[in-house]
Amino acid sequence: MSWRDGALAPLRDRRFRWFFASQAVDLWGTTMAPVALAFAVLAIDDSATALGQVLAARSIPTVLLLLAGGVIADRVGRRLVIQVSNGVSAISQGTAAALVITGHAELWHLAVIAAVNGTADAANFPATQGMVPQLVPRSQLQAANALLATTRGALLAVGPTTAAALVVTVGPGWALAVDALTWFVALLLLLPVRIPPPVREAATSVLHDLREGWSLFRGTAWLWQVVLAFALLNAIIAGAWHTLGPPRALDTIGAVGWGYVLSAFAVGLVAGGLVMMRVRIRRPLRAGMLGVSLFAAPLLMLGLEPVLPLLMTGAFVAGVGMELFGVGWSLAMQENIAEDKLSRAFSYDALGSLVAVPVGQVVVGPLAAWLGLRPVLVGAAAAYALICLATLGSRAVRTLERAPAEDPAPVR
Known part of the structure; x- marks a missing residue:
């Protein structure tokens, strides 16, 4: 290619x-x-x-x-x-x-x-x-999503x-x-972008559209299973990585070192986007969940005994894996959800993925005060890995394949 x-x-x-x-x-x-x-x-x-x-x-x-x-x-x-x-x-x-x-x-x-x-x-x-x-x-959806992902990763640093x-x-x-x-x-x-207006067969209420989106969400096994997994994974990331990470870093690698680790993760996001420009994936959710599981490694390193070069390497690899999931998830949604319901599906996805983040942020502090930073971070890494493995155990997630490509649209 x-x-x-x-x-x-x-x-x-x-x-x-x-x-x-x-x-x-x-x-x-x-x-x-x-x-x-x-x-x-x-x-x-x-x-x-x-x-x-x-x-x-x-x-x-x-x-x-x-x-x-x-x-x-x-x-x-x-x-x-x-x-x-x-x-x-x-x-x-x-x-x-x-x-x-x-x-x-x-x-x-x-x-x-x-x-x-x-x-x-x-x-x-x-x-x-x-x-x-x-x-x-x-046929160009993966390339388009990878371009957007690469830009997003770069701008997270810039x-x-x-x-x-x-x-x-x-x-x-x-x-x-x-x-x-x-x-x-x-x-x-x-302003120069022109797309066809939405086609609606009949006038419906907002409540009807919300119910229709919910029916789609709960009736699509791979969709609700991955969103449920990310409700837990994002709570762990928000609590263990973003909330406990800075104080753990101050005790070990220092504030500057923590900045290097976060920068390494951002560089990994860019590298992951570049990889997805070149490598076509056949089963986007299987590849994506394997990629996102890599975040357990730097989380474990942070909990055990942080060594800056190793932690930076782990964060970089985790960033690559996270972007692999990001592109894979966009492909799964865009190719398998009807176009007229796609934004609703993404809204249920975002809501489910974010809803438990405040819980992780609130719970993890008292838990660390009780048990200590190290045990909580190690336990969070183990829980993170188990959730990823459990999600991959779902046949609907593991076996979902790319939809057949259509003929390219004319260049405008």
Whole structure:
């Protein structure tokens, strides 16, 4: 498979080129946002409690409204939903920037603006995921998802660094302003993209569409089984890796070392995307779950006796495996879920995968205080590996194959 005809083939379609450019700028803004917002909050109230309140104000509406976002994307059209979401985010973040720069920002201002952005995110994610199959033929879906995944991995490293540099040089208000600009540019880049409007056989209520999405979710064995697994896996990652990781690092490899480990993981995500541009997978969920199981290794290393070079290597390999799952999961969804229900399916996926994250964050601290950091991290690594193996034990997950490729669409 050549780069021209395989890995980069989706970029030959002008619609996908514009979509890809829009997504790259959108993702840049999305990865900048948490850092810019965090330092804007801390400039007003230098406390972890205040920061937690504002971050929660953003995440709670996202989780609560994900299902509604999927319904809206399927009903009114994904391109329009993404543009409105980008526009709302640009205006709200621009407002936050103006308040911070002029010195008029208060904590409640940023909390309300964060809630508005979280609401926009709830519609953006399912719309974006559902739009890819409308832009490329099925034979190019893996390449398209791999291109997007590679960009996402790179921006996970570049975005926060950009925001931090802006905070240090010109202040958090201007970091928010640049963030707002990225969303406005992303909106403009999507204007040339034309896709057919949604086709609806009969007028239905939002409640009917939600029930239809739920019926699809619970009736598709591989879908609910993987989402259930990730509800637990993400809770472990949020609790053990992201919550206990920093204090464990301070006792062992140091804060700088922990930064190197996180950077190695981000580089692994990029490498995983590049691999998926070149290697075609036949059973996306089997390959994906095997890939995601690799995260148990650095989690175990962190719990036992962290050695920086080994932990960085483990994090890199885990990043490769995580991106293997990301592309495989997108393929499984996009090839096996009806196009008119795809955004709803992604919204149920996102809701199920995120719902237990706060539990992991809350439970793991008291547990570590009782048992100690090391035993909890080792136990988390073991539980993580067992969940992955149990999911692979499902025949529906293990044997799901790629759908037959269709003839390529004409280049536009």
